[in-house]
Amino acid sequence: MMLPTHAFTGLLLALPYALAMPEYAGVALGAGFLGGVFPDLDMYVGHRKTLHYPVYFSAFVLAAVPIAVFVPSILTAAAAFFLLGAAVHSVTDIFGGGLELRPWEATSDRAVYDHYRDRWIAPYRWVRYDGAPEDLLLSVALAVPLLFALEGVLRWVVVTSLAVAVVYTAVRRLLPAIAELLFEDQLVSSLPTRVLAYVPTRYLDE
Template identity: 50%
Template sequence: MMATTHALWGMMLALPVLAVAPEFAPIAFVAGLVGGATPDLDLYTGHRKTLHFPVYATVATIPALAAALVEPSPVTVALAVGLAGAALHAVADVFGGGLELRPWEGRSDRAVYSHYHGRWIRPRRLVRYDGAPEDLLLAVSAGIPVIVIADGFVGAVALSLVVVSGGYAVVRKPLAGVAERLVRLLPTALLPYVPTRYRGT
């Protein structure tokens, strides 16, 4: 799924905070966005393995949520929403396409690495690839409630993410070929630092 989809769903997790403890809503929205997007920082270093923790992040979210409910504070609320966003990201990627440049071809059997199980979880492909129409639908479905309910700045951020999502969805498939062509222009010395999927292998 798109990083923007994950960020928007992370932000949507902050909506209950806005409803019950609005004083913590700003930090909750930031934490949701950051938590939802952060796992994809491993894009060039073991993507969907280095920072994706479908089991551990989910388990860690439970005591974090409990702490936020028992002793709400900016720190506990941010930790709970941020971890929930990161966990949702890792689990949601299981339902996407495989770890390949063209996931719509369905050749990869790797969706997300489970450190708990010590193996890759296979892709379920309910969302066929990042930027697919169904991925865009998920981004919009998370973005609309945030845009409508949250205040001006948070709503504007969510709207920006939805717009970026739409643009990416339009160009996603052609980008695969562009990436391969750009990689072929790189000096040979840099190729070991480029993920295999971008090298067309």
């Protein structure tokens, strides 16, 4: 799923806590947003493996959320909703597409790496690929309650992220062709090894 969908999910997960404990609303919402986007920081370094931990993030959440509820503080709220956002991101990527350059072709059997079992989890493809029309529909559905409930900077974050989601969906299926032009054989062979290490393997394989 695309990054705005994960960001909205993290915000929405923190919203009930923010409404119940307004003194910690800002930190809970901010942590939920950051947790929702954090796993995708591994985009160029072992995507869906380096920072995706569907089992371990979920295990930490089981301890962190009750602590934030019964011992509320800036620290416990931040930890709980960052971990919750990251856990849900890591798990929901399993229900999307695989890691191939054109995930709508459904040729990859890798969705998210399970460090606990030391193996890749296969994609379910309920959302066929990041930026699919159903992904955008999910983003819109998550964003609507946030637009009503949030105000100020956070509302503008939602509006901006939704605009990004629309643009990304519009161009998503063009991106592989652009990537092929950028990473054609001559260019790839001229890149230093240290640079190639940060190029996702799906671009090189294709």
